[in-house]
Structures are given as structure tokens and as C-alpha cells.
Amino acid sequence: MPYAKIVATGAFLPEKVVTNADLEKIVDTTDEWIRTRTGILERRVSSPDEPSSLLAANALIDALDSIGMDKHELDFILVATVTPDMAFPSTACWIQKRLDINQIPALDISAACSGFMYGLSMARAYIESGMYKNIAVIGVEELTKIANWEDRSTCVLFGDGAGAVIVQATEDESDGRILSNYLGADGRYGSLLMKEAEGTVNPATHETIDKKMHYITMEGQETFKQAVRVMKSSSVEALKRAGLKEEDLDLVIPHQANIRIIDALAQRLKVDYSKVQVTIDRYANSSSATIPIALNEANRDGKLQPGNHVLMVAFGGGLTWGSTVVRW
Numbered sequence: 001m002p003y004a005k006i007v008a009t010g011a012f013l014p015e016k017v018v019t020n021a022d023l024e025k026i027v028d029t030t031d032e033w034i035r036t037r038t039g040i041l042e043r044r045v046s047s048p049d050e051p052s053s054l055l056a057a058n059a060l061i062d063a064l065d066s067i068g069m070d071k072h073e074l075d076f077i078l079v080a081t082v083t084p085d086m087a088f089p090s091t092a093c094w095i096q097k098r099l100d101i102n103q104i105p106a107l108d109i110s111a112a113c114s115g116f117m118y119g120l121s122m123a124r125a126y127i128e129s130g131m132y133k134n135i136a137v138i139g140v141e142e143l144t145k146i147a148n149w150e151d152r153s154t155c156v157l158f159g160d161g162a163g164a165v166i167v168q169a170t171e172d173e174s175d176g177r178i179l180s181n182y183l184g185a186d187g188r189y190g191s192l193l194m195k196e197a198e199g200t201v202n203p204a205t206h207e208t209i210d211k212k213m214h215y216i217t218m219e220g221q222e223t224f225k226q227a228v229r230v231m232k233s234s235s236v237e238a239l240k241r242a243g244l245k246e247e248d249l250d251l252v253i254p255h256q257a258n259i260r261i262i263d264a265l266a267q268r269l270k271v272d273y274s275k276v277q278v279t280i281d282r283y284a285n286s287s288s289a290t291i292p293i294a295l296n297e298a299n300r301d302g303k304l305q306p307g308n309h310v311l312m313v314a315f316g317g318g319l320t321w322g323s324t325v326v327r328w
């Protein structure tokens with residue numbers, strides 16, 4: 001049976017940096033509030049001529065280039081996003097067009113901030129079943145384009161970016177590989193995090209625009225509580241499925257939504273903070289892109305050595321959650 005191994009990572013971040021001081025000029029907020037309540041110092045913001053597919057294509061090219069892989073070797077493109085270029089065609093298809101690699105299947109996954117975890121599990125299943133050999137899994141998001149810039153309780157939280165990995169079949173059991181995945185969802189909490197309009201419940205009208213229903217809404221405190229709960233339980237479950245314990249971990253890459261959620265997870269898992277990858281200070285919350293961007297930074301900084309055990313764990317709108325344990 002083939003195993004699924006992450007053989008390359010890549011990322012792309014828009015150049016434009018927006019600091020907390022910049023936001024002080026737009027909404028009634030302070031650098032101190034944002035810093036202490038969220039851990040965010042600045043975020044990247046895409047320009048109008050940088051759609052999600054552009055960020056994603058650049059992240060994928062970065063991953064391919066890092067191992068000198070020919071784009072024609074890819075046989076599937078999976079893209080986690082809730083900020084697609086448009087409702088359809090999928091962002092995955094637009095990325096395929098940008099890379100000029102026709103014919104291979106291309107699909108978007110909608111699981112909010114957990115989307116990249118869902119994508120990794122799908123890539124693993126396709127590879128272990130023998131159906132495909134080289135799958136690109138991308139997390140890309142442009143939440144700044146669906147944020148309400150008049151709502152200080154949400155707009156300060158988000159940033160744009162893309163991260164990509166290439167998951168490849170390996171026959172060698174002792175090689176690095178994805179050891180376990182765990183996914184879950186609870187639709188009863190759906191209203192905690194939403195973009196209500198522009199779907200079949202509320203098709204776009206002047207009224208939906210006037211009521212600002214095309215922007216993200218969030219019940220912050222309840223989301224926070226659920227996040228801490230599911231981040232811990234899904235970490236424990238993925239470790240169990242991998243036959244590992246918390247002390248076996250070399251690196252934890254949590255979804256970057258709030259530094260206080262990350263701290264709470266590290267404490268509950270009793271993992272030394274030096275083993276936790278943090279990017280929220282520079283990139284804020286880029287939903288499904290936070291984990292592949294952080295994974296790429298860890299990889300490029302030499303923090304991932306063969307044999308290392310890495311836990312990735314996310315939660316997001318839905319409510320959804322997911323975790324992955326990898327032997328690098």
C-alpha cells in the first residue's frame with residue numbers, strides 16, 4: 001500500500017502590510033487592544049488585482065520550485081478556501097489555468113479555517129487508495145475582501161495569504177508520511193461564524209448589501225470557547241490515531257486565530273511553547289491558509305528534520321475542526 005508524504009511546501013503573501021496603527025485610523029481601536037486581545041501586530045492585504053487564485057498559484061509554484069518538480073507531474077489540485085475567486089468555476093480550476101496544466105482534476109473544499117486539514121486527509125486517502133501520486137493541497141484566503149471595515153470587532157482579525165504542499169506517494173513505510181487525520185463538524189454552531197448573503201438563502205440584492213450581509217459576522221466569545229475545546233480534543237484524537245503522545249511532538253502548528261487560543265492549546269497539551277509555530281503576529285488570521293503558511297516557514301527555517309513528529313490542528317466556521325499528525 002502506498003503512503004502519503006508531504007514532499008514540498010510553499011507560500012505566497014501579498015506585499016501590502018497593514019499595521020495596527022494603520023487600523024487606528026480606520027476604526028475605533030488601538031494597537032494595544034489588538035495586540036493584547038489577539039497577538040496580531042500586522043497583516044497582509046491583497047490588492048484588487050490579486051484574486052485568491054493568483055496567491056494560490058504563486059504558493060504552488062513556490063512549493064514546486066523548492067524541490068525542482070515539474071508542474072506536469074501533478075495529478076490533482078485540491079484548494080481549501082471560503083474566499084474563492086467566484087462562486088464557480090472553482091478557484092482550483094482558475095489556478096490550473098494560471099499554471100497551464102489542463103486535464104487533471106481540480107476541486108475546492110469549503111470547511112472554513114479547517115479546510116486545509118480536510119484537504120490533507122483527502123489527499124492522503126486518494127494516495128493510499130492508489131488513485132493518485134502527486135497531489136497539490138493549497139489553503140488560500142482573502143478574508144480582508146469579505147471583512148466589514150466598519151466593524152472593529154472583526155476587521156482587525158484578518159489577513160490574506162496562501163500556503164501549498166505537495167503530497168506524494170511513497171512505498172517505504174519507514175519514510176516520512178502522514179500518520180493520522182481526524183476531522184469533525186457540528187452544524188448546530190453554524191451561526192457563530194457566517195457570511196450570510198450571496199448564497200441561495202439570501203441571494204444578492206440591494207437589501208443584502210444595505211444590511212451588510214455580504215460580510216463576515218462572528219460571535220467572538222462563543223467561537224473562542226468552542227475553539228479551545230475542539231483544538232484540544234482533536235489534537236488528542238489525532239495523536240491517539242498515530243500511536244503517539246504529547247511528549248513525542250517536535251512541533252505543533254495550530255490554526256492562527258488568536259494567540260490566546262494558541263496559548264490555551266499549548267498549556268492543555270503540556271507542550272513547551274518553543275515547539276509551537278506562531279505567525280499570527282505578522283499575518284493575522286488567514287483562515288485555511290494559516291497552517292500551510294506556518295508549515296512552510298517552519299520547513300524553510302530548518303525546524304523540520306526527518307523523523308520529527310508534527311501536529312497540525314485547526315477549527316473554523318461550520319463549526320468544523322481537523323487535525324493531522326505527520327512524521328517528517
Ligand code: ACO
Binds near residue numbers: 112113143220223
Ligand atoms: N478595538 C477595541 N475594542 C474592541 C475591539 C477592537 N478592535 N473589538 C471589540 N472591542 C471591545 C468590545 O466592544 C467590548 O467592549 P465593551 O466591553 O465596552 O462592550 C470589549 O472590547 C471586549 O469585547 P469582547 O468581544 O468581549 O473581546 P474578547 O476578549 O472576547 O476578544 C476576540 C474578541 C478577539 C474576537 C475574541 O473573542 C476571539 O478571538 N474570538 C475567536 C475568534 C476566532 O477564533 N475566529 C475564528 C476564525 S475566523 C473564520 O473562521 C473566518
